[in-house]
Amino acid sequence: MNFDLRKLLAAALFAGSLAMSASAHAESIVVQSTTSTANSGLYDFLLPRVKAETGVTVNVVAVGTGQAIKNAKNCDGDVLLVHAKASEQKFVEEGYGVERRDLMYNDFVFVGPPSDPAGIGGGMSAVDALAAISSSKSKFASRGDDSGTHKKEKMIWQKAGIDPAAGSGEWYLETGSGMGATLNAAVGIGAYTMTDRATWISFNNRQDYVILVEGDDGLFNQYGIIMVNPDKCPGVRRDAAQKFIDWMTSPEGQAAIADYQLDGQQLFFPNAGN
Numbered sequence: 001m002n003f004d005l006r007k008l009l010a011a012a013l014f015a016g017s018l019a020m021s022a023s024a025h026a027e028s029i030v031v032q033s034t035t036s037t038a039n040s041g042l043y044d045f046l047l048p049r050v051k052a053e054t055g056v057t058v059n060v061v062a063v064g065t066g067q068a069i070k071n072a073k074n075c076d077g078d079v080l081l082v083h084a085k086a087s088e089q090k091f092v093e094e095g096y097g098v099e100r101r102d103l104m105y106n107d108f109v110f111v112g113p114p115s116d117p118a119g120i121g122g123g124m125s126a127v128d129a130l131a132a133i134s135s136s137k138s139k140f141a142s143r144g145d146d147s148g149t150h151k152k153e154k155m156i157w158q159k160a161g162i163d164p165a166a167g168s169g170e171w172y173l174e175t176g177s178g179m180g181a182t183l184n185a186a187v188g189i190g191a192y193t194m195t196d197r198a199t200w201i202s203f204n205n206r207q208d209y210v211i212l213v214e215g216d217d218g219l220f221n222q223y224g225i226i227m228v229n230p231d232k233c234p235g236v237r238r239d240a241a242q243k244f245i246d247w248m249t250s251p252e253g254q255a256a257i258a259d260y261q262l263d264g265q266q267l268f269f270p271n272a273g274n
Contacts, residue, residue, distance in 0.1 A: 028057040029240045032069075032077035034148055035178045037223070038062035040198040040267050045260045046253075053252070054243045064178065066146030072096060072226075075233035078241040080226045083148035083196075088224045097226035101249055104257050104268040105222045108152060109200060110213035111183075112192040120192070121212040127160045129213045134162050137171040139191035143182045144174025148221075153194050156218060196221055198267040223268070225249065248272070 037043060038060055047058050061071065065082040072080045073096050080097060082088060091097045110120060110129055118138040120129040133140050142164070143150040157164055164172040173191060175182045179199045186193040187207055195203075200211070213219075225245055230236040247253045254270035261267065 027055050027237075027240050028059065029078040029237050029244060030059050030061060030076070031079045031081055031244070032071045033060050033062050033081045034065050034068060034083050034223075035062045035180075036083070036149070036196045036199050037081065037268075039178075039180055040202045040260075041262065042198070042257070042260055042268060046248075046256055049256055050244060050247055050253075054247050056240045056243050056247075058244060064143070064145045064147030064149075065151065066148075072228050075228065075235060078228055078236050079244060080228060081223065083221055083223045084151045085222050085224060087148075087151065088226060092226060096229055096232055098229050100224050100226045101245065102271050102274060103223045103225045103248060104254075104270045104272070105220065106197050106268050107214065107221050108149065108194055108219040109197050109211045110192060110194050111186070111200060111206075111209050112212050113190050114208055114210055116212060118192070121210075124213055126156050126194075126213055126216045126218050130156055130160045130162060130164075133171075133192055134160075134164065134167065137167065139171050139173060139186075139189060140164070141182050141186035141189070141191040141193040142172065142174045143179065144176050145178070147178075149179060149194065149196060152219075152221070156194075159218070201262050201265055201267060222271075 043060050050056055050058055061077065065084045065087065068080060068082050069087055069091055071077055080091065088100050092100050110126065118132040118136040120132050142153060168174065175185050179195055180203065182193055183195060183203050184205055187205055187209055225248055227241045227245060228236050230238050249272035254272055257268050257270045258266065
């Protein structure tokens with residue numbers, strides 16, 4: 001083989017390796033996600049199937065919903081998967097997202113010590129429960145981090161006509177942390193807290209804590225999925241992001257979401273078809 005032919009062959013191999021690298025890169029996406037989906041183990045269950053069936057490698061950044069939205073606005077991701085519908089709709093209306101789709105739901109619950117010092121157990125609504133906690137000045141641990149859970153909690157306080165900031169640092173304690181850390185703090189100091197059910201089921205430090213308030217329509221917890229707008233963020237891997245969204249909202253993806261259980265309990269309920 002002469003020298004020129006060897007150079008041509010080497011150049012061709014190098015170009016081929018670059019193309020393969022670019023292709024692999026294009027089939028890898030970043031999902032800005034709420035912590036509850038990650039901490040529950042859902043992604044560990046789903047993402048190998050996503051890779052096998054679509055060829056897309058999904059890398060998850062798990063933060064509070066507020067931070068996930070900020071990251072997506074900064075073009076640090078291809079897909080947004082969070083649980084604060086009003087904020088998600090605003091994200092799309094402002095041009096940062098292409099389209100919002102319902103994906104799945106579960107619910108929030110109030111948990112606390114079995115002694116239940118504020119007496120919120122036994123069928124009380126979420127609004128009445130927070131009113132009882134406030135009036136009795138029983139300790140309440142809030143995430144205080146602009147997450148989807150925190151946004152929902154603030155909505156319930158508003159419906160109760162109560163500003164918990166008046167008790168900040170006394171009975172109302174803001175952790176500024178994720179759900180797992182906030183649950184640990186609540187258990188450690190004997191405080192009530194509000195958590196999504198998936199995180200509660202997967203939480204390993206419950207000790208004697210129990211669910212005291214559940215089933216209220218106001219505790220409904222909807223998750224949405226959105227592609228980050230390539231017009232705002234030219235680096236978005238549009239094709240791979242769309243493959244992921246299409247799979248998650250497909251009958252196969254929805255069935256996989258429904259199949260995920262811990263301790264015999266279903267954590268998320270698919271509703272993309274609605």
